[in-house]
Amino acid sequence: MKQKGIDTFLGKRVWVIGASSGIGHACAKALLSAGAKVAISSRRMEQLHQLAGSASTEQVLALPVDVIHESQITQAHQIILERWGGLDLLLFVSGMYLPMRADDFDITLAEKTINTNLLGPMRAVAAVLPAMLTKHAGHIAIVGSVAGYSGLPKALAYGPSKAGIINFCETLYYDLLPRGVSVHMISPGFVATEATAQNDFEMPALMTPEQAAQEILQGIQAGEFDIHFPKRFSGFLKLLRILPYPLYFWIVRRFVKI
Numbered sequence: 001m002k003q004k005g006i007d008t009f010l011g012k013r014v015w016v017i018g019a020s021s022g023i024g025h026a027c028a029k030a031l032l033s034a035g036a037k038v039a040i041s042s043r044r045m046e047q048l049h050q051l052a053g054s055a056s057t058e059q060v061l062a063l064p065v066d067v068i069h070e071s072q073i074t075q076a077h078q079i080i081l082e083r084w085g086g087l088d089l090l091l092f093v094s095g096m097y098l099p100m101r102a103d104d105f106d107i108t109l110a111e112k113t114i115n116t117n118l119l120g121p122m123r124a125v126a127a128v129l130p131a132m133l134t135k136h137a138g139h140i141a142i143v144g145s146v147a148g149y150s151g152l153p154k155a156l157a158y159g160p161s162k163a164g165i166i167n168f169c170e171t172l173y174y175d176l177l178p179r180g181v182s183v184h185m186i187s188p189g190f191v192a193t194e195a196t197a198q199n200d201f202e203m204p205a206l207m208t209p210e211q212a213a214q215e216i217l218q219g220i221q222a223g224e225f226d227i228h229f230p231k232r233f234s235g236f237l238k239l240l241r242i243l244p245y246p247l248y249f250w251i252v253r254r255f256v257k258i
């Protein structure tokens with residue numbers, strides 16, 4: 001049994017949460033070019049209005065959302081349903097990254113990270129799922145990270161938030177496959193965005209947001225559950241996580257110099 005893909009984005013109703021910059025911005029732009037109707041959300045409205053540009057309000061809806069507030073998510077979803085009568089794809093991209101090690105562990109920042117990166121997608125899924133289940137149709141795509149595969153340096157709060165996304169998506173997939181709703185778990189490697197601009201080390205296999213968007217949208221179209229890229233980097237990290245711990249930690253200490 002294989003989950004459904006999307007033959008064309010033309011006319012599809014898509015909600016991109018986290019569309020104001022980086023990967024989400026590039027996805028929204030590509031979707032608009034492909035003729036989708038795109039609702040774009042995040043906190044910075046100025047960026048969203050710029051992205052909407054001269055597109056008609058029939059094609060693009062800029063809806064403010066802070067993903068830590070459930071009410072803002074449900075209100076925006078309600079507007080989408082009223083305007084477009086339904087939603088074909090939820091693409092949740094929003095996320096925050098604060099490098100953190102054990103010697104500067106900050107519980108307030110850790111809570112904020114989990115609230116945004118893990119509870120944020122859960123809130124959005126809770127909002128869209130009932131209508132998708134009723135229709136036995138729809139797609140839920142969530143951007144996690146290869147940092148969720150296994151413990152890595154400087155990812156003391158970010159890593160667990162993304163590891164949670166992997167488990168959440170796996171469990172959703174298990175439940176939703178027989179119900180006609182597709183789930184896409186997206187695990188990017190390094191992408192050059194505002195989030196990674198703070199990194200003070202050389203990022204291996206760095207991609208542009210446009211390349212990342214292409215991988216994401218192609219994967220969704222093909223109905224893939226596990227969308228990870230670039231393969232030479234994500235494939236290597238997938239291999240690392242099946243190694244015995246002593247070997248895994250030895251390799252990370254030896255080769256990850258950050």
Ligand SMILES: NC(=O)c1ccc[n+]([C@@H]2O[C@H](COP(=O)([O-])OP(=O)(O)OC[C@H]3O[C@@H](n4cnc5c(N)ncnc54)[C@H](OP(=O)(O)O)[C@@H]3O)[C@@H](O)[C@H]2O)c1
Binds near residue numbers: 017022024067196
């Ligand atoms: N860049 C990478 O190398 C990389 C690798 C793996 C995974 N990722 C993941 O990819 C996603 C996008 O990151 P990016 O690299 O494109 O970074 P980015 O340019 O910093 O974009 C982050 C997006 O998340 C939104 N956001 C943050 N907090 C939010 C909140 N509370 N409510 C609503 N939206 C919020 C931001 O919008 P506002 O500030 O306008 O709210 C922005 O649109 C994240 O989930 C990140 O973890 C990135």
